[in-house]
Amino acid sequence: MVEFLIGLGLPGWVAWSIAAVVAAVLLLNVIAGGALVFIWAERKIAARIQDRLGPTRTGGRFGWLQSLADGIKLLAKEDLMPEGADGLLFRLAPYVSFCASFCAFIALPFAFDVVGQRLNVGVFFVVAVLGLEVFGVILAGYASASKWSLFGAMREAAQVVSYEVPLGMCVVVPVMLAGSMDLVTIGEKQAGWMSSWYLFHDPFTFIIFWVYVTCAVASVNRAPFDLAEAESELVAGFHTEYSGLRWSFFFMAEYGSMFLVSGLAAVLFLGGWNGPVPVAQLLGFSDGTGESAAYVVRFVGLANLMGKATLGVLFMMWIRWTLPRLRIDQVMTTCLKYCTPIAAVMFAGAMFWQLFLPGGLFPGWGRPAGEIREGWLEGPGGLPAAASPVEDRSSTLTGGEPVERAGLATRSPR
Amino acid sequence: MTGMLDMDFIDFMDISTLTHVVPPLATTLAALPALPIAGINWHSVLFLLFAGLACGFAVGVVAADNVVRMALYLVFSLGATAGLFFLAGAEFIGAMQLMIYVGGTLVLLVFGVMLTAQAPLVSIKPSSSDRTLTAVAGASLLSLLLTAAFSVDAWRGPGVGVVPAPSATPLGMALVGVRVDEPPAGTPVGGRVGYMLPFEIVSVHLLVVLVGAAYLARAKRRRTPRPIDALASAMPVEPVTPVATVAPVATVAPTGRSAGGAKSALVGGGR
Numbered sequence: 001m002v003e004f005l006i007g008l009g010l011p012g013w014v015a016w017s018i019a020a021v022v023a024a025v026l027l028l029n030v031i032a033g034g035a036l037v038f039i040w041a042e043r044k045i046a047a048r049i050q051d052r053l054g055p056t057r058t059g060g061r062f063g064w065l066q067s068l069a070d071g072i073k074l075l076a077k078e079d080l081m082p083e084g085a086d087g088l089l090f091r092l093a094p095y096v097s098f099c100a101s102f103c104a105f106i107a108l109p110f111a112f113d114v115v116g117q118r119l120n121v122g123v124f125f126v127v128a129v130l131g132l133e134v135f136g137v138i139l140a141g142y143a144s145a146s147k148w149s150l151f152g153a154m155r156e157a158a159q160v161v162s163y164e165v166p167l168g169m170c171v172v173v174p175v176m177l178a179g180s181m182d183l184v185t186i187g188e189k190q191a192g193w194m195s196s197w198y199l200f201h202d203p204f205t206f207i208i209f210w211v212y213v214t215c216a217v218a219s220v221n222r223a224p225f226d227l228a229e230a231e232s233e234l235v236a237g238f239h240t241e242y243s244g245l246r247w248s249f250f251f252m253a254e255y256g257s258m259f260l261v262s263g264l265a266a267v268l269f270l271g272g273w274n275g276p277v278p279v280a281q282l283l284g285f286s287d288g289t290g291e292s293a294a295y296v297v298r299f300v301g302l303a304n305l306m307g308k309a310t311l312g313v314l315f316m317m318w319i320r321w322t323l324p325r326l327r328i329d330q331v332m333t334t335c336l337k338y339c340t341p342i343a344a345v346m347f348a349g350a351m352f353w354q355l356f357l358p359g360g361l362f363p364g365w366g367r368p369a370g371e372i373r374e375g376w377l378e379g380p381g382g383l384p385a386a387a388s389p390v391e392d393r394s395s396t397l398t399g400g401e402p403v404e405r406a407g408l409a410t411r412s413p414r
Numbered sequence: 415m416t417g418m419l420d421m422d423f424i425d426f427m428d429i430s431t432l433t434h435v436v437p438p439l440a441t442t443l444a445a446l447p448a449l450p451i452a453g454i455n456w457h458s459v460l461f462l463l464f465a466g467l468a469c470g471f472a473v474g475v476v477a478a479d480n481v482v483r484m485a486l487y488l489v490f491s492l493g494a495t496a497g498l499f500f501l502a503g504a505e506f507i508g509a510m511q512l513m514i515y516v517g518g519t520l521v522l523l524v525f526g527v528m529l530t531a532q533a534p535l536v537s538i539k540p541s542s543s544d545r546t547l548t549a550v551a552g553a554s555l556l557s558l559l560l561t562a563a564f565s566v567d568a569w570r571g572p573g574v575g576v577v578p579a580p581s582a583t584p585l586g587m588a589l590v591g592v593r594v595d596e597p598p599a600g601t602p603v604g605g606r607v608g609y610m611l612p613f614e615i616v617s618v619h620l621l622v623v624l625v626g627a628a629y630l631a632r633a634k635r636r637r638t639p640r641p642i643d644a645l646a647s648a649m650p651v652e653p654v655t656p657v658a659t660v661a662p663v664a665t666v667a668p669t670g671r672s673a674g675g676a677k678s679a680l681v682g683g684g685r
Contacts, residue, residue: 086480086482086483088483089482089483089486092486119505119509120505120506121505121506121509124506124509124510124513125505125508125509125512127513128509128510128512128513128516128517129512131513131517131520132512132516132517132520134520135486135489135520135523138520138523138524138527139482139486141527142482142527143482150527153527154524154527157520157524161520161521161524164517
């Protein structure tokens with residue numbers, strides 16, 4: 001896009017700024033529009049699970065304008081601040097929460113190379129930034145000058161800090177299999193049929209995916225891990241004192257994070273933007289066949305990833321309205337006694353599987369031969385593995401630096 | 415530092431005036447390269463912005479008197495430093511900065527909240543002698559760092575630009591024992607002297623620290639038994655106890671039995 005704008009005759013900095021603004025606005029719309037749709041979906045799903053109808057009137061048939069009406073109501077609400085509150089922190093907290101959620105979207109790819117900023121360490125960045133969301137919660141709980149808020153914030157802090165450990169372990173497994181922390185590369189490695197998704201790579205990854213789901217639900221603070229809000233105990237937890245637009249920022253941050261962890265799960269385990277059946281490849285399209293074909297492929301990939309992430313969010317809603325809330329000791333037990341050891345064992349298992357059965361149980365199934373190993377020796381693109389595995393091994397390691405200098409030309413690093 | 419901030423201010427004034435003046439699009443596009451703003455090195459501007467933010471919030475940490483606010487300013491300062499790393503293209507280090515330092519400050523913040531939620535500790539004001547002492551120490555450290563930094567010749571000229579395609583791979587390879595940078599002269603085959611040993615030493619050290627912390631923080635088992643336990647253990651294990659002869663046992667045993675009975679009744683009722 002930047003090249004296109006520069007080609008139009010714009011100076012570089014204008015082109016960069018326009019490209020940045022376009023990307024930011026698109027991502028913002030993913031969060032805001034997603035929140036609108038998901039709030040409506042949540043109300044409908046909750047209602048159906050509880051044998052009700054949910055919203056039916058606003059906007060016609062299914063009450064699909066309900067969240068818009070809610071939004072207008074929130075805008076019109078009075079903005080209150082408790083008397084003993086720390087004003088600066090109280091005002092700042094929702095934005096901190098929302099910004100953290102939003103920043104993580106920068107590195108999340110929506111299709112091949114459709115990503116705000118393709119980072120070399122995308123996975124790491126997303127996990128690191130996602131952990132910052134809890135700052136807003138703690139600040140809100142502290143600044144509200146309310147015991148309920150403080151309790152909620154402390155619970156949230158304990159929970160998020162503990163669940164980062166197993167979450168990190170789960171995330172490492174696809175990174176290990178792909179040999180890259182670049183989310184675009186990880187997604188592209190799972191191209192092909194459904195069997196090449198990392199979910200079905202080996203039994204260990206299948207199990208660790210469910211550990212990831214548990215930890216992801218806990219880290220975005222959704223039921224059954226919603227101790228920080230816990231309506232029946234803490235009124236509304238950390239956002240007890242918030243109302244109106246500020247409250248809705250917390251809400252948007254929550255739904256944004258839900259979508260983010262679902263999208264991350266889709267990229268890491270569920271093949272990213274590659275559909276279950278490689279329709280585009282079967283029809284002869286690929287990123288290389290031409291400009292318009294590449295756009296079509298990317299658009300289909302975008303739809304794929306959005307669909308998978310939406311399914312993930314719906315799954316979270318399903319378990320939210322199905323399972324009862326855990327106590328804090330049960331939350332800690334789940335994390336420390338189950339999730340962490342299971343994740344560690346599965347990590348070791350996946351490592352040995354990759355070591356001894358690099359082609360899978362049935363070699364030749366699903367995975368193209370060139371994709372089996374030496375992912376880390378590929379160039380930043382990660383694409384040409386299937387095309388030229390031999391040349392690829394001698395490709396550049398450090399990006400532009402000759403391999404001879406690295407002393408790796410003939411040696412397998414394993 | 416004020417100089418940096420002023421500079422930022424001027425630059426952003428320029429942007430705002432640019433957006434206020436909105437002639438037709440074509441003329442704007444044609445005029446853009448001619449504007450003085452086009453000649454600005456935006457990399458430096460962003461650098462100064464992030465550096466200014468980091469310094470400003472660092473001053474805020476010192477100036478604030480509330481622990482939670484201090485922690486918040488520290489988070490912003492460290493976050494701006496991470497922004498500097500991202501700007502330099504060192505994405506891995508930037509993400510590390512976010513993960514370790516900003517995440518570590520999170521724990522600090524939690525403790526700050528837990529310890530100072532009560533009224534007397536909300537505001538912390540150090541005495542003037544403390545202030546003077548820390549000011550002297552800080553100023554001397556700063557002057558030392560500045561002299562050291564300005565004495566490096568390579569850092570005084572203009573930068574060499576962004577390193578092409580920086581990657582976290584060399585770092586990871588170096589950790590597992592493959593040197594991808596220039597190996598020092600006289601190293602064995604292929605420069606296979608990495609940072610494996612230091613890495614392992616550091617991890618073992620951390621493990622020891624963790625074990626020690628767990629040992630110190632573990633729940634202490636009660637050494638002296640409660641009187642009722644002592645009594646129960648001292649009680650002779652006889653199926654039939656003559657009630658009239660041993661008075662203390664007689665007082666204890668029925669209560670214990672009734673409690674057990676009540677408990678089993680509760681459990682049975684629950685099921």
